[in-house]
Amino acid sequence: MRAINRQIKPGPRLLLGALPFLLVIIAYLAGSAIRLADNPSDKLLPALTTMADAIDRMAFTPDKRTGEILWWVDTVSSLARIGVALAFATVISLVVGIAVGLLPIMRALMSSFIAVISMVPPLAILPILFIMLGLGETSKVTLIVIGIAPVMIRDLALRTEEMPTQQLIKAQTLGASTFGIVQRVVLPQLLPRLIDSIRLNMGPAWLFLIAAEAIASESGLGYRIFLVRRYLAMDVILPYVAWITLLAFLMDYSLRALQDRMFPWFAGARAS
Template identity: 70%
Template sequence: MRLINRRPSLGAARFLAIVPFALVLVAYLIGSGVRLAENPSDKLLPAFSSFAAAIDRMALTPDQRTGDILLWVDTAASLTRLGAALAISVAIGLVFGIVIGLLPYFRAGLGAFVAVISMVPPLALLPILFITLGLGETSKIALIVIGVAPCLIRDMALRVGDMPVQQLIKAQTLGASTWQIIIRVVLPQSLPRLIDSLRLQIGPAWLFLIAAEAIASESGLGYRIFLVRRYLAMDVILPYVAWITILAFLMDRILLIIQTRAFPWFAGARAST
């Protein structure tokens, strides 16, 4: 049997999924052990006991100065900014994506503009945003929107443009107006694809958020990472990076669950292809 046709069992698939994580963990343990044997005060690859102490200090013990538990304060600040920015980006991406993908006049007027805007490096605009919008929440949210919304618009426009023309013709034959076609034909088929696009933008959104928090913020996961880097506090930085990764993974899983439950036909069609 050709390798392309061989599929692992459920147990084998789970085992293979764990292997890369186990290898990374083993490599870290070996590297940490070697460095700590040479220099017990080494900070580059701390021992797991150092991680445990740092997690207790950041996630379980109130800060002596503020009385806050820093990890949860930082998490709440970052998720608030990220959630607001993604909500705005989704609204913009959905509306303009459908309009550009479906209506020829808007496609001619906005298609090239959005394509060019999506090529602008968002991080290059960060100083401009801080100058024009200040150092508050608005500039941080705007950076994420600028980085995410154009990509959502382009992807939605392409997906709407790829819809079978026969569906649009049949809807018009039955007397549907443009608004009715958007609401009853285009929108139901676009929403699950919008969720796919949003899942792909979670990583870049976190990147823009951390960059903004690192430069001008008083709270947030990115702020804390760049605050402690001056002390070479890898025992704090690595758990924070792991926590950000877990949050991003959970966001992806939640979106997948929403897509599967709200649009079961989409999951079924994908499984059949």
């Protein structure tokens, strides 16, 4: 039987899905055991117990100097930054994306400008942001917004343009105004596609967040990783990376769940 026709039963499918994870974990444990047998004070691949100690120290014990629990302080400040940035990027890209996608005058005005702006490497202008906006929260949030908003604008403008002309004509024959079409026809159909766009841009958003935190910050997940790097504290870095991955995964998962729940028509409309 051809490989393209060989279907996998649910049980083996679950097993196969888990296999890469298991392999990575086994490889890590084996490597760690070998290195630690050689040199018990090796820092590169700490044992699980060492990491558990570090997690306990970071996430469940108040810091001696500040009395705060660093893990949660870092998580809250990182999530706040990325949340505010995503909110700004969402609003900007919806407004500009619909305007550019729907209104010929806005398309003529903005489309080449956006095409050029989205090619500016955001990290290259990070120093400019720090100089102009200072080292506070504004410059970090701005970096994320500048990093993802142009891409989201272009995405949503394209999604708006690819809506069938027939729908827009039909709405006009029902007597709709431009604003009526925007808010009853275009916007509701764009929202689930906006969620797709946010999901795809979540990776870049985290990238820019951690880059900004690494350079100038007093708290945050990226800040902590780059801080403890000086002491080769892999026992802290690895759990932090896993935690960031989990957070990103949960955000992605809840966005998908939100899409299914709020837009039940979308799966069928996308299929047709």
